[in-house]
Amino acid sequence: MKKILFISHASSISGAPIILLNLLRNLIKFKEFSFDSISLLSGPLDSEFEKLDGSTGHLAQPSRTSVKLWMKKFKSYDLIYANTVASLPAAIIWKKRSKCPLILHIHEMQNAIEQLVSTAGFSEMIKEVDQFIAVSKAVSRNLVDRHKIPEEKITLVYESIPLPVRIDKKNEDIKFQQFVKDSFVIGGAGPICWRKGADLFLLTAKKIIDNHLPYKFVWVGDDSDSQEFKQLQFDITKLGLGDTVFLTGTLRDPFSYYDRMN
Numbered sequence: 312m313k314k315i316l317f318i319s320h321a322s323s324i325s326g327a328p329i330i331l332l333n334l335l336r337n338l339i340k341f342k343e344f345s346f347d348s349i350s351l352l353s354g355p356l357d358s359e360f361e362k363l364d365g366s367t368g369h370l371a372q373p374s375r376t377s378v379k380l381w382m383k384k385f386k387s388y389d390l391i392y393a394n395t396v397a398s399l400p401a402a403i404i405w406k407k408r409s410k411c412p413l414i415l416h417i418h419e420m421q422n423a424i425e426q427l428v429s430t431a432g433f434s435e436m437i438k439e440v441d442q443f444i445a446v447s448k449a450v451s452r453n454l455v456d457r458h459k460i461p462e463e464k465i466t467l468v469y470e471s472i473p474l475p476v477r478i479d480k481k482n483e484d485i486k487f488q489q490f491v492k493d494s495f496v497i498g499g500a501g502p503i504c505w506r507k508g509a510d511l512f513l514l515t516a517k518k519i520i521d522n523h524l525p526y527k528f529v530w531v532g533d534d535s536d537s538q539e540f541k542q543l544q545f546d547i548t549k550l551g552l553g554d555t556v557f558l559t560g561t562l563r564d565p566f567s568y569y570d571r572m573n
Contacts, residue, residue: 313343315347316348316349320394322352322353322356328350394417406439410429413441417443418515448467486557496526496528499529500530502539509539512556516550517551532565
């Protein structure tokens with residue numbers, strides 16, 4: 312039986328790990344192969360990955376020694392699947408140990424690539440990648456135009472997640488329910504960072520409120536203890552948007568919050 316190793320950069324409640332988790336939940340239905348999964352950074356989704364068939368591990372800053380120990384326990388693999396550019400350095404170590412093909416499922420545009428591994432580093436690492444899965448046409452074009460990757464090595468796969476048949480609002484924050492009651496709600500989501508445009512979200516809210524439009528703004532995502540979250544909350548206060556913008560923090564089930572958005 313063929314065996315696959317899936318490598319996630321983290322077990323956070325964010326886009327790429329959730330996409331991978333749902334992929335693995337579907338793959339366990341197939342008996343033609345088995346798989347293991349590794350997260351390079353532990354997080355809230357650890358327990359969900361551990362429910363899947365196969366072995367799940369966590370290796371912060373994987374070294375050749377830690378990879379060797381893992382290999383000794385689980386032997387080698389027939390395919391390595393790296394989910395995001397952040398997991399690529401570790402995936403290359405496993406590829407060289409297993410002497411097998413490597414797939415990179417790439418979610419990032421150029422700015423994120425530069426932040427995670429640098430352009431020069433990425434240019435070297437992609438020499439080890441046998442096939443790419445791009446999440447959008449923009450991601451695919453960046454690989455072709457900037458990194459000269461042949462189009463035949465890239466497969467475009469639009470991502471999706473299963474939606475609940477019935478959206479349960481019983482776990483919503485009471486303050487949030489009062490905040491959005493009878494309001495037109497504009498929403499944003501994702502980690503609070505420059506790439507996601509959380510700062511522009513606030514400026515948009517300020518512009519709209521200054522024009523006397525009674526809308527409410529909700530941002531779903533990010534850890535309420537993070538420095539970025541606290542900085543954005545500070546900006547909300549400074550801009551006088553305390554009654555206009557609501558930050559939810561990390562949510563395990565965000566669908567009812569999305570359902571409130573117009």
